[in-house]
Amino acid sequence: MPSDVDEEIMCATCRALCSHGYAGLTMQAIADEYSKSKAALHYHFDSKRDLLVAFQEFLGDRFLERVREADAVAGDDPADRLSAVLDAALSPPESDDLEDLQTALLELKAQAPYEERYREQSEAFNDAVVDLLSEILAAGVESSDFQSDIDPRDTAEFLLTVLEGSQVRNVAVGQRPERTRDLLASHLERQVYAQSGSPEDSPEGGR
Amino acid sequence: MPSDVDEEIMCATCRALCSHGYAGLTMQAIADEYSKSKAALHYHFDSKRDLLVAFQEFLGDRFLERVREADAVAGDDPADRLSAVLDAALSPPESDDLEDLQTALLELKAQAPYEERYREQSEAFNDAVVDLLSEILAAGVESSDFQSDIDPRDTAEFLLTVLEGSQVRNVAVGQRPERTRDLLASHLERQVYAQSGSPEDSPEGGR
Numbered sequence: 001m002p003s004d005v006d007e008e009i010m011c012a013t014c015r016a017l018c019s020h021g022y023a024g025l026t027m028q029a030i031a032d033e034y035s036k037s038k039a040a041l042h043y044h045f046d047s048k049r050d051l052l053v054a055f056q057e058f059l060g061d062r063f064l065e066r067v068r069e070a071d072a073v074a075g076d077d078p079a080d081r082l083s084a085v086l087d088a089a090l091s092p093p094e095s096d097d098l099e100d101l102q103t104a105l106l107e108l109k110a111q112a113p114y115e116e117r118y119r120e121q122s123e124a125f126n127d128a129v130v131d132l133l134s135e136i137l138a139a140g141v142e143s144s145d146f147q148s149d150i151d152p153r154d155t156a157e158f159l160l161t162v163l164e165g166s167q168v169r170n171v172a173v174g175q176r177p178e179r180t181r182d183l184l185a186s187h188l189e190r191q192v193y194a195q196s197g198s199p200e201d202s203p204e205g206g207r
Numbered sequence: 208m209p210s211d212v213d214e215e216i217m218c219a220t221c222r223a224l225c226s227h228g229y230a231g232l233t234m235q236a237i238a239d240e241y242s243k244s245k246a247a248l249h250y251h252f253d254s255k256r257d258l259l260v261a262f263q264e265f266l267g268d269r270f271l272e273r274v275r276e277a278d279a280v281a282g283d284d285p286a287d288r289l290s291a292v293l294d295a296a297l298s299p300p301e302s303d304d305l306e307d308l309q310t311a312l313l314e315l316k317a318q319a320p321y322e323e324r325y326r327e328q329s330e331a332f333n334d335a336v337v338d339l340l341s342e343i344l345a346a347g348v349e350s351s352d353f354q355s356d357i358d359p360r361d362t363a364e365f366l367l368t369v370l371e372g373s374q375v376r377n378v379a380v381g382q383r384p385e386r387t388r389d390l391l392a393s394h395l396e397r398q399v400y401a402q403s404g405s406p407e408d409s410p411e412g413g414r
Contacts, residue, residue, distance in 0.1 A: 021321055023230055103320050109379040110313040114228055122379040158390040162365075164379075165372030172316040172329040172371075183365040190398050 009034060009044060010058045013051060018100035022107035027051075053117045056108050059101075060125040063089075067132065078140030079193055085136065086188075089163055090181040103171045129163070130156045137192070146192050155192065159184075216241060216251060217265045220258060225307035229314035234258075260324045263315050266308075267332040270296075274339065285347030286400055292343065293395075296370050297388040310378045336370070337363045344399070353399050362399065366391075 012034035020029050027048050031038035045051040067088045074084035112119040133156035140146030162184060169175035219241035227236050234255050238245035252258040277295035281287045319326040340363035347353030373387035 022317075100320070103317060106317040106375075107314070109375060110229075110310060110317055112379045113307070113310045119380070126376070126380045154390055154393070157386075158369075158394065161369055161372035161376060161387055161390065163372065164375040165368035165370070168313075168316060168371040168375055169333070169368060172319045173326070173333045179364075180368055183361055183368065186361070187365065187394070187398065191394065 006044070006054070006058075009041065009051070010055055013055045014101060014104075017055075017104040022104055022111075025052075049115065049117075052108065053115075053121065056105075056118060056121045059105060060121060060128075064125075064128055064132075067129075071132065071136070078136055078143055078145045081136045082133075082140065082188065082192070085132065086159070086181060086184060090166060090177040090184070092176060092178055099170075102167055106167055106171050126160065129160050132156075133159055140192070145194055147194055150192060162187075213251070213261070213265075216248065216258070217262055220262045221308060221311075224262075224311040229311055229318070232259075256322065256324075259315065260322075260328065263312075263325060263328045266312060267328060267335075271332075271335055271339075274336075278339065278343070285343055285350055285352045288343045289340075289347065289395065289399070292339065293366070293388060293391060297373060297384040297391070299383060299385055306377075309374055313374055313378050333367065336367050339363075340366055347399070352401055354401055357399060369394075 009030075013030050015033040016030040017025055020026075025048065027038055027041060030048075030051065031041050034041055041051075045054065067085045070084040070088035071081050074080045108118060109122060112122050130153065134152040137146060137150065137152035137155050141148060141150060141152060162180065166175070166177050166180035169180070170177055216237075220237050222240040223237040224232055227233075232255065234245055234248060237255075237258065238248050241248055248258075252261065274292045274295045277291040278288050281291035315325060316329060319329050337360065341359040344353060344357065344359035344362050348355060348357060348359060369387065369391060373382070373384050376382035376387070377384055
């Protein structure tokens with residue numbers, strides 16, 4: 001977990017990444033956003049790469065915190081939990097800066113083959129999201145709220161694939177995450193939620 | 208459509224991108240892979256950016272060619288056509304070089320917000336894939352091979368989101384595209400193909 005100093009550096013990194021992009025990012029650009037000097041930055045991180053590995057972890061942790069909180073608030077009903085987690089994962093960015101951050105994050109993911117530590121971060125993030133979704137899906141199968149023959153882990157992986165695709169479409173063609181959330185609603189309705197009558201009669205699982 | 212000269216330059220660009228990545232790519236690196244000089248390269252393309260826009264178009268055209276050919280070979284049955292197109296879109300790369308190319312392509316997509324022409328390419332590619340999938344889905348609804356209440360365009364967009372997500376997971380965590388193809392099979396079975404009895408009884412739509 002980052003200390004206050006780290007948190008301040010992470011925010012500076014975020015601002016620098018949003019204005020310069022991954023390719024144009026330098027330690028100086030980050031220092032310019034940080035209240036202290038470039039030397040102070042180097043005191044905490046040996047290289048830009050070290051800093052970006054920490055930044056990727058920071059963003060992953062923030063995402064997980066957000067979806068876990070949404071899950072906790074949703075209560076015990078598996079359909080409500082799943083819906084809340086997907087709402088949180090596919091909520092529109094609160095500002096244009098955070099929209100830019102999606103681009104920076106995608107650029108970092110694309111660096112995974114060149115940097116072992118990015119890859120490890122991506123894998124840890126991947127596992128944490130799949131674990132959370134699997135747990136909710138398994139609970140729903142157990143409670144008969146979800147279809148009995150779904151495989152929680154396969155379905156979780158499929159949902160994560162959709163989340164990743166949503167990010168690419170947001171960055172590459174400006175497709176809003178809310179649109180993916182709408183498309184997912186019909187998927188869940190037919191493929192995940194237990195069928196209690198015709199789709200027209202069943203209550204909306206989302207909010 | 209690229210001439211022979213362009214085709215040669217595109218292959219050189221592909222090799223250079225695979226070995227240097229987007230961030231490390233220079234006109235010199237491309238010239239080194241090209242049988243002619245850097246000056247000859249500049250005769251055809253004013254800048255690295257121009258060349259990469261042409262390269263992105265070249266790759267998009269190749270992908271569309273591949274999936275359209277798979278579609279044509281599949282015949283008239285909508286389930287066969289959809290299956291063939293998704294097989295072609297999610298086939299494993301034929302070599303490690305082409306695996307590296309996935310990374311380069313994702314890096315190019317992440318540049319869309321910084322370069323209007325990348326964005327335009329991405330949009331044209333997006334529209335072409337959604338058009339093709341929509342057409343097949345609409346044909347399947349028409350012939351009653353697919354469920355009557357699916358929206359061809361929404362479903363096509365959802366499938367493209369899965370294809371984009373598959374590329375990210377391939378690059379970021381080494382998830383193979385065949386795995387996404389398997390996960391999609393169950394989606395199609397329940398969500399797209401017309402239900403003729405219980406899922407266990409229905410014939411496999413894929414191959």
